[in-house]
Amino acid sequence: MDIIFYHPTFDTSYWIKALSEAIPGARVREWKRGDNEHADYALVWHPPVEMLQGRNLKAVFALGAGVDSILSKLKAHPEMLPEHIPLFRLEDTGMGQQMQEYAVSQVLHWFRRFDDYQALKQQSRWEPLADYQREDFTIGLLGAGVLGSKVAEALAPWGFPLRCWSRTRKAYPGVESFAGHDELPDFLKGTRVLINLLPNTAETVGIINKDVLNQLADGSYLMNLARGIHLVEADLLSVLESGKLKGAMLDVYSREPLPVESPLWAHPRVAMTPHVAAVTRPAEAVDYIARTIGLLEQGKPATGQVDRQRGY
Ligand SMILES: NC(=O)C1=CN([C@@H]2O[C@H](COP(=O)(O)OP(=O)(O)OC[C@H]3O[C@@H](n4cnc5c(N)ncnc54)[C@H](OP(=O)(O)O)[C@@H]3O)[C@@H](O)[C@H]2O)C=CC1
Ligand SMILES: O=C(O)C(=O)CO
Numbered sequence: 001m002d003i004i005f006y007h008p009t010f011d012t013s014y015w016i017k018a019l020s021e022a023i024p025g026a027r028v029r030e031w032k033r034g035d036n037e038h039a040d041y042a043l044v045w046h047p048p049v050e051m052l053q054g055r056n057l058k059a060v061f062a063l064g065a066g067v068d069s070i071l072s073k074l075k076a077h078p079e080m081l082p083e084h085i086p087l088f089r090l091e092d093t094g095m096g097q098q099m100q101e102y103a104v105s106q107v108l109h110w111f112r113r114f115d116d117y118q119a120l121k122q123q124s125r126w127e128p129l130a131d132y133q134r135e136d137f138t139i140g141l142l143g144a145g146v147l148g149s150k151v152a153e154a155l156a157p158w159g160f161p162l163r164c165w166s167r168t169r170k171a172y173p174g175v176e177s178f179a180g181h182d183e184l185p186d187f188l189k190g191t192r193v194l195i196n197l198l199p200n201t202a203e204t205v206g207i208i209n210k211d212v213l214n215q216l217a218d219g220s221y222l223m224n225l226a227r228g229i230h231l232v233e234a235d236l237l238s239v240l241e242s243g244k245l246k247g248a249m250l251d252v253y254s255r256e257p258l259p260v261e262s263p264l265w266a267h268p269r270v271a272m273t274p275h276v277a278a279v280t281r282p283a284e285a286v287d288y289i290a291r292t293i294g295l296l297e298q299g300k301p302a303t304g305q306v307d308r309q310r311g312y
Contacts, residue, residue, distance in 0.1 A: 005042075015028075015043075019286055049080045060087045063090065065091070068199065092147070095278035107139060115271075138161040139160050163177070194220065200312075219245075225278075227252050228254045
């Protein structure tokens with residue numbers, strides 16, 4: 001079995017060694033421009049079109065959870081990957097735990113008013129503030145798939161009211177489920193902390209805009225952990241200025257790296273990380289890919305396949 005691997009920044013030699021050890025009989029090689037030799041599987045992130053085009057692959061694996069960059073390239077070059085070749089993505093593989101750490105720590109930071117105390121500290125002010133109440137701190141998850149459900153699971157023991165919004169209805173214990181466009185206003189009403197874990201699709205681009213943010217509870221917070229394109233950054237700034245939104249924690253941006261001239265850098269109520277909320281954990285990812293290739297080779301069903309029509 002021949003496997004080709006391409007990632008612009010990963011440690012390719014680590015991956016080739018780990019995959020060769022995990023998949024019996026596999027010949028794994030780094031794909032380089034001009035390599036038109038046979039391959040059964042391709043493992044990719046931001047793949048050049050010629051890596052995939054015209055190959056009789058059994059499957060393609062994205063080396064991350066989001067497949068927006070592959071699907072947008074496919075839109076421009078449909079010949080890159082014919083419909084009958086399945087595209088898989090990483091499901092959790094250690095990203096769930098990282099998202100849990102990120103979301104829980106930030107929710108507690110806001111709930112315990114550490115943002116306010118930081119601002120008071122800048123003014124050398126000693127001023128105990130009124131506690132926030134859990135029942136006024138409803139957390140709303142935009143997206144309740146692999147990562148959204150893990151975040152809900154980690155927040156549950158803290159006792160905040162939890163709700164989620166997805167395309168299809170969920171039955172997660174202790175989480176109120178809202179589904180579809182018609183239920184979005186009810187989901188937003190009363191939400192105090194909005195956490196975004198949606199995929200980037202035609203339906204979700206720009207979904208976090210002025211209209212949506214203004215439907216949240218007064219003094220609310222936004223955490224964008226999914227994709228920068230979901231958020232209209234100019235709208236975020238204006239809703240922060242109006243006071244409706246108290247703070248934002250951003251991991252992803254409309255342009256990455258975020259340009260130095262972006263007003264987000266200097267905004268006192270915007271906290272930021274550079275797209276690190278959850279990164280691909282190589283050992284767990286290799287494990288998943290090896291297991292999935294094993295199932296495919298036996299003609300058995302495997303999870304993690306992307307629905308190209310749906311866009312995620
Ligand atoms: N910042 C970072 O470091 C990282 C960011 N990400 C981002 O997180 C995203 C989510 O990952 P993951 O949880 O694995 O994805 P999943 O596909 O498992 O979950 C997506 C969720 O979004 C819901 N959804 C999709 N479209 C709509 C819509 N139009 N309306 C309402 N709900 C919708 C789905 O609903 P339903 O369940 O009904 O299908 C599902 O609940 C990734 O696509 C990626 O962009 C991922 C990893 C790291
Ligand atoms: O896996 C993804 O989709 C990511 O964004 C990794 O950072």
